[in-house]
Amino acid sequence: MATVNLLRKKGRPELGNGDVKRDLLNAAMQLLSSEGREGATMRAICAAAGVTPPTLYHYYGDLEGLHKAAIDETYLGVAEAYHGGTEEKGPLKGIRDGWATFLEFAHSEPNMCRIVIQQIMAGKPPSMVMETLQGLAEDLNEFHAQGVLKYNPKDTAQLLWMSALGALTYAVSKDSVALEGSEEPSLQKALLEITLDALFEH
Template identity: 55%
Template sequence: MKSVVSRSIKDRGSDTLEVKKRLLQVARHLLSTEGREGASSRAICALAGVGAPTIYHYFGDLAGLHRAAIDETYEQVAEAYLQGAKERGPQQGLRNGWGAFNHFAHQEPLMCRIVIQQILAGEPPATVAETLRTVENDLSRLYDEGILNCPAHEAVQLLWIGTLGTVCFTSSKRNEQQERYPVLQEKMVDIVLDALFSIKD
């Protein structure tokens, strides 16, 4: 009897994770393709196959679900930095993270503009602050070694300004020039990293 009860609890936990995951996937899809207006409670619930109270149960309200979906989009950028830094150091991590953010902006411009709006409103994805702290800690070591040309906190601010600038450009309305975004992005990354670091990795 005890094993049956334990299995039942485990199954419910698995179902809970599946429902939350499905809600996040649907919310991300609708935010990316339809914007905030299209990602309404009704639309999300219809695609996810759940009732409206489910959103409130797992995320508090629609805004909470939107925030969770937006937070999730930035995780790929954070992972790109961490993986690059692990393999070849912070400079490669910066290059990878910057590239991942711009790729996201190019592939999902509408969702990227929502992320930028959150940042401008002082409500950035939860992983942004965590990632910036990690970058600053990594760069502090390079500054102590004489590789970084300015204090780590200044370098992080300069990098963030540059990243947001290229992302805004990439995610804005399409024109012929913007189709050249990979080339322009690489030039911007090279200019900024060359200015910040005394030697290349």
């Protein structure tokens, strides 16, 4: 789970462009990615965005609200990769694109990736997760009707999600658990193919 830069470094506005709400969001995303939650404090975010704490409260309610908005924005890249691939060549293309984007995220933004995983483990996943899984299940209905799914669409979507989370967690913890000499990108690709083989009839 075409890869999309999850933090949109090329496409998103730079700080100081006059969009204060977006400046706060960008500052939070940058600091969460580089410093983690501990470094993405209200003081640091407001300083980076060039505003005062009341402005943050005005737009996001509190620091937790801004952190959640930053995490939600980050996850949008995965959702966009899935939907873009699906519109181009169907659900399997979307699954592969979303998987690839997830893993690119893990390697390029490990701190932010860990925060997303923590949110999911705490039962507070990014707001787009449920919508993406529901959309995936609906897209898989066509395969179900053709008799090529081994499980119903909803369960298939959940199993894909579980496998993707496992791959993501492994990727961000690889320094402590990876076997010497292992080819991680090849292993991650193999895991996706094993997962698809387990879920789809041939």
